Amino acid sequence: MGNSTFHLASITKKVIMALVGLFLVMFLLVHLGLNFTVLILEGDREIFNKAAHFMGTNLIVKIVEVGLFGFLIVHIIVGIVLQLQNWGARPKRYKKRATTQLSFFSRYMIHTGALIFIFLIIHFSDFYFKAKFTDLVPLITYDGKEYHDLGLLTLQKFKMGGFVIGYIIAFILLGFHLNHAFQSAFQSMGWNHSRYMPFIKKVGLVISILIPLGFTIIPLVIYFSEAYSV
Amino acid sequence: MNITLEIWRQKDAKSKGKFVIYKLNDVSEEMSFLEMLDFLNNTLISKGESPVAFDHDCREGICGSCGLYINGWAHGPAHLTTTCELRMTKFKDGDKITIEPWRSKAFPVIKDLIVDRSVFDKIMQAGGFISANSGAAPEANSIPIPKDNADAAFDAAVCIGCGACVAACKNSSAMLFVSAKISQFALLPQGKTEAKERARKMVAKMDEVGFGNCTNTGSCETRCPKGLKLTHIAKMNREFITAKIVAEKST
Structure with a gap:
């Protein structure tokens, strides 16, 4: 994929980034919705664990999951290719540089992206890979059927101060990334319209605040509340 | 006013190039930026040095020749102006002004501040x-x-x-x-x-x-x-x- 990606037209690459990025935003919203159910303690985290089980076993979800991983990889590869070309387009840098721009965080997409990727590796090895490929996740029985107790694993992680801080930092970075990404995706697809763009920019801003806020409220509640002692 | 200029000098496309510092005294703030460079070039020529090459033509903001990267800004610190429309009123006595050519792989430097x-x-x-x-121009x-x-x-x-x-x-x-x-x-x-x-x-x-x-x-x-x-x-x-x-x- 690498070499042929270099030869795609610049706008084609941008459109790929936009479409895939917007899909990943949708996934974030679904993931966030599921995460909130971990705060429901009744029935030994039954809703969260059953939801996680559904996401891990349902055929349609599994097909979408393959697409999700594929899209994530495409987003990363195309993003890196774009960045390499952009760095290469100015071999000799300016000595003195004053910066102005309309979108500040666009300057740091590769950096925030790389740090989010590191978070994803840790995240996958903590939860996803552990549940898929190892027996390290404790089991719990509801109505005579065994489930992975990912809820317990989550609560344990969110009681660890260092993990919570790292988690919050990762989502602040994601917020920075989304702050540019959402409105930029519409611009890349050519949907910059005098009537709709101000609204799209506002939605982008709200999303870049609410998604990280939603994700980080959960560990904060768990960390500081006695109710979630495990 | 007296100013210090730090200008990119490059003999030709193949040379490496470097920044050279020039002290320029008695610059009038009524000069345009390019007139200030003309003034510098006159003093360089009178000293037998090679003048700084820079692109310019109409000097009224419509030809697009005169791009310079001034103190970190394309066309200098003023907004909605080309380099030729930039006035020395934007600078003050004692300022150091760094002047670079456009930097881009697609715009190779030909000489000093001129890019292709x-x-x-x-x-x-x-x-x-x-x-x-x-044929005849159609009715508009x-x-x-x-x-x-x-x-x-x-x-x-x-x-x-x-x-x-x-x-x-x-x-x-x-x-x-x-x-x-x-x-x-x-x-x-x-x-x-x-x-x-x-x-x-x-x-x-x-x-x-x-x-x-x-x-x-x-x-x-x-x-x-x-x-x-x-x-x-x-x-x-x-x-x-x-x-x-x-x-x-x-x-």
Whole structure:
């Protein structure tokens, strides 16, 4: 994929980034919705664990999951290719540089992206890979059927101060990334319209605040509340 | 006023080049920036040194020749002005002014502050025109054009091809220039016939000559002396995407 990606037209690459990025935003919203159910303690985290089980076993979800991983990889590869070309387009840098721009965080997409990727590796090895490929996740029985107790694993992680801080930092970075990404995706697809763009920019801003806020409220509640002692 | 200039000197395209410091006294604040450079060059010539080479022509902001990167700004610190329109009133006594050429792989330095921007011509040759039969000019009012479209096309056509968008962009991307040229034709009936093909060909040439990709940062918009907007880039993207989608299979 690498070499042929270099030869795609610049706008084609941008459109790929936009479409895939917007899909990943949708996934974030679904993931966030599921995460909130971990705060429901009744029935030994039954809703969260059953939801996680559904996401891990349902055929349609599994097909979408393959697409999700594929899209994530495409987003990363195309993003890196774009960045390499952009760095290469100015071999000799300016000595003195004053910066102005309309979108500040666009300057740091590769950096925030790389740090989010590191978070994803840790995240996958903590939860996803552990549940898929190892027996390290404790089991719990509801109505005579065994489930992975990912809820317990989550609560344990969110009681660890260092993990919570790292988690919050990762989502602040994601917020920075989304702050540019959402409105930029519409611009890349050519949907910059005098009537709709101000609204799209506002939605982008709200999303870049609410998604990280939603994700980080959960560990904060768990960390500081006695109710979630495990 | 007395100023210190730090100027990029490069003998020719193959030389390495370096910054040279010049002290310049008795600069009048009524001088334009280019007159200040003329003044510097006169003093250099009288001392038997080689003058600083810089591009200029009309000196009234319409030819697009005079791009300089001044103290970190494309065309200097003033807004909506070209380098030639910049006045020394923007500077004060004792200032150090760093002057660099546009930096881009696609704009190689020819000498000192002059860069080769002929790739812009290549992009125009790829599709920045309309095909028309020769002969007498047709009656201008025979094709009705909505006023809004005519105005919007003119807003795009004000691009003077100076290259400040490329110089200011962190990715050295030429998308604002190319999109202005695509927009100015795409908005008019005469340009519609070849609109899709034009977008495809001009973008292909832009990519080929080594400009970077657009990250929608918007530095170009903030530094364009003619106030061109990112909406042109969105328009170009729309033209390009539809061109790609509707294009027949090539035989």
